[in-house]
Amino acid sequence: MTYPTSEKQAQDLLSTLHEGVLTLTLNRPEARNALSPEITSGLILALEQAQRDTAVRAVVLTGAGGAFCAGGDVKAMATPQAQSMNLAERQRLLRQRADASRLLHEMPKPTLAVLPGAAAGAGLALALACDFRLAARSAKISTSFAKVGLSGDYGMSYFLPRVVGEAKARELLLFSPVLSADEAFALGLLHQVHDDAVLEQAAAVWIERLAKGPTLAFGHMKKALLASGLNGLSTQLDVESSLQVLCQGTADHKEAAKAFVEKRPPQFVGH
Numbered sequence: 001m002t003y004p005t006s007e008k009q010a011q012d013l014l015s016t017l018h019e020g021v022l023t024l025t026l027n028r029p030e031a032r033n034a035l036s037p038e039i040t041s042g043l044i045l046a047l048e049q050a051q052r053d054t055a056v057r058a059v060v061l062t063g064a065g066g067a068f069c070a071g072g073d074v075k076a077m078a079t080p081q082a083q084s085m086n087l088a089e090r091q092r093l094l095r096q097r098a099d100a101s102r103l104l105h106e107m108p109k110p111t112l113a114v115l116p117g118a119a120a121g122a123g124l125a126l127a128l129a130c131d132f133r134l135a136a137r138s139a140k141i142s143t144s145f146a147k148v149g150l151s152g153d154y155g156m157s158y159f160l161p162r163v164v165g166e167a168k169a170r171e172l173l174l175f176s177p178v179l180s181a182d183e184a185f186a187l188g189l190l191h192q193v194h195d196d197a198v199l200e201q202a203a204a205v206w207i208e209r210l211a212k213g214p215t216l217a218f219g220h221m222k223k224a225l226l227a228s229g230l231n232g233l234s235t236q237l238d239v240e241s242s243l244q245v246l247c248q249g250t251a252d253h254k255e256a257a258k259a260f261v262e263k264r265p266p267q268f269v270g271h
Contacts, residue, residue: 029065
């Protein structure tokens with residue numbers, strides 16, 4: 001199954017749904033999967049549909065051709081057409097496209113970024129927006145914005161300090177070092193690093209476990225975590241108790257309780 005897109009969107013963003021896993025592949029290998037308007041509009045469309053589609057139980061974002069995503073298309077930014085837009089129009093378009101990060105982060109289903117190679121700028125921000133990040137050992141990681149005289153977008157200033165702390169985020173943004181995958185893992189930017197030849201196999205283990213898990217409970221976990229950044233303890237306890245009661249009414253919880261009594265693994269159906 002694929003989601004409906006324009007012909008150009010279908011070229012720049014590959015979309016497949018198999019056994020509950022929606023895999024979205026950025027497909028501009030000649031440009032290291034830099035973000036074209038077609039990629040971002042297609043990504044937003046696919047993610048909006050995925051969060052409503054009960055057949056989707058996990059979302060994977062990856063890149064074709066040995067790279068994840070080089071970020072924004074700097075060549076396109078320098079074209080006369082791009083330069084001719086007024087500031088308000090440019091801000092509106094950028095904010096609209098950056099909604100891809102919000103959807104990846106807030107979607108009530110697990111999201112996983114698989115990095116076969118470089119992730120930079122907005123590409124790194126998209127990866128940070130996902131719940132989990134797995135990378136090939138050869139992958140290079142960089143914020144990159146300072147190198148092209150930009151301040152950052154796609155949620156970089158939101159996600160980066162929450163992952164590495166504000167002090168390290170300032171260092172990574174202003175100095176923009178190119179990190180190896182192992183260095184990025186040590187900072188907490190990645191959850192796992194694997195040799196290039198086994199990345200796909202290792203990612204499949206995570207993906208299968210997430211896709212076969214209690215999808216609604218996962219969504220409520222994410223909702224609680226998002227709320228925790230805004231709430232005090234008492235309010236957060238209210239949020240938790242409300243979500244927990246909702247989970248108790250699901251088929252997945254009832255199946256898990258039955259499986260516990262019967263001493264067998266639960267078979268979750270995601271509702």
